[in-house]
Amino acid sequence: MDPSLVPFGKPRAERADAVRNREHLLRTAREMLAELGADKVTMDGLAERAGLGKGTVFRRFGTRAGIFRALLDADERHFQEQVLSGPPPLGPGADPAERLIAYGRARIAFILDHHALARASMERHQSMPPGEPGVSQLHIRALLGQARMEGPGLTALSLQLTAALEGPLLLPASRMWDAENPPDADEIERFLGDGWQTLIERVMR
Amino acid sequence: MDPSLVPFGKPRAERADAVRNREHLLRTAREMLAELGADKVTMDGLAERAGLGKGTVFRRFGTRAGIFRALLDADERHFQEQVLSGPPPLGPGADPAERLIAYGRARIAFILDHHALARASMERHQSMPPGEPGVSQLHIRALLGQARMEGPGLTALSLQLTAALEGPLLLPASRMWDAENPPDADEIERFLGDGWQTLIERVMR
Structure with a gap:
């Protein structure tokens, strides 16, 4: 082997290895999350099930919350790809009002689906969910x-529509519904999705 | 004095005394707040300036944050009175769209004016401001x-309009504006007030 290739070849091989480890860890974490729930996913448990050293898991995620943050980031990226280049009406190709309605409904479903993950991804004492509230606002503004x-x-209108879309999902549930008889996620999704559609149809007619 | 009056007369006298103490304490706290800023208002300082015992101040407010909560509650009650029975368009007598626009502008000004007080009224580690987010929603719904x-x-629309109105004021300022060159409260009030007016005119036309 030509020794001049080593300085480039070696890091490349390591990087490919790291990427594989990362994907393996995320896949394993996702399986554990689905099977056990967020509370039961630990750094040690993940290392053991993935067959990797604890040091690798710590270096990769930093904290237990970091595991969930990595999963949430991956899903957020996938969601943004659907918006930027997926099929209409969420992706390009439909008229702006239709796209806004589709975006709101998809975003509501995404936030509801990721509620437990978003909570688990917050470090102790952190009071606001991480992430980019600006992403929705930029899309709505555009x-x-x-x-x-x-x-x-x-x-200001785009800021207020963003708050209209995401704000109700950040409130403690007890402020929104009858705490004794809370609706399920499908009912909330329909309730807020219908409200959002009414709002956008009126704003853009 | 007729001794049969004592059981009624005595508590009544005490109660009037307590009301006077309370009003005196609130007035003194408000003077200190205006002169010194929230950081410099302490339980000891308030007791001294009011010429009352520390025990009275502690029994009345519980904690330092309790002082600010009492001031905020008093202002909130006054605001609600303006909405329920003050002059139009904030109070009754104008058409619903005008009243909604006036309500939003007044609410934005109220929240901006009470920002420091609302922060100071939160107990340590408390992450959401106290108060009644439901008040705006009930009024908007009506x-x-x-x-x-x-x-x-x-x-759902009334919930989303409430979030549109109050949500942007709950965000950390750095997420809304250029952190290097932040607008002053008057500019924010105008910016959000104009956005709210646009939103309501479009929703209700």
């Missing part, structure tokens, strides 16, 4: 622009 | 009803 809505209040 | 808007999405 679609209002594509609809040729204009005016001085448009940036 | 005005949508008065405008004869109907439909299955109306309760």
Whole structure:
């Protein structure tokens, strides 16, 4: 083997290995999450089930919450890809109002589906969920622009529509519903999705 | 003095005394807040300036944050009175869309004016401001009803409009603006007030 290749070849091989480890760990963590629930996924348990050293898991994720954050980040990236280049009406190709309605419904479902994961991804004493609240706002702002809505209040309007979409999902559930008889996730999804559709249809008609 | 009056007369006298103490303490706390800022208002300082015992201040407010909560509650009650029976368009007598716009602008100003007080009224480690987010929602829901808007999405719509109104004011400021060059409270009030007006005009036209 030509020794001049080693400085490039060696790191490349290590990197491929690290990528494989990472994907294996995320896949294993996801299996454990589905089978056991977030409470039962630990650093030690993950290392053992993945057949990797505890040091590898710690270096990769830092903390137990870091495991969940990595899963959430991967799902968030996938969601954003659907918005940027997936099929319409969530992806490009439908008219802006239809896309806004589809975005809101998909975002509501995503946040509801990831509620336990988002909680588990927060470090102790952290009070706001991490992530990019700006992503929804930028998308909503862009679609209002594509609809040729204009005016001085448009940036504020996009901020307020983002709050309208995501705010109710951040409230403690007891403030929204009858605590004795809470609706299930499907009912919440339909309730908020219908409200969002009414709001967008009225704002953009 | 007729001894049969004592069981009624005595508590009544004490109660009047307690009300006076309470009003005196709140007035003194408000003076200290205006002169010194929230950080410098302490239980000891308040007792000294009010010329009352520390025990009275502790029994009245419980904690330092309790002082600010009492001030905030008093202002909140005054705000609600303006909405329920003050002059239009904030109070009754204007049409529902005008009242909603006026309510939003007044609420934005109220929250901005009470930002420091609301922070100071939170106990350590408490992550959500106390108070009644439901008050705005009930008022918004009632005005949508008065405008004869109907439909299955109306309760969700009132929840989402409440989030649109109050949500942006709960975000850490750095997520909303250029952290290097933040706008002052008057600019924020105008920015969000104009956005709210645009939103309501579009929703209710």
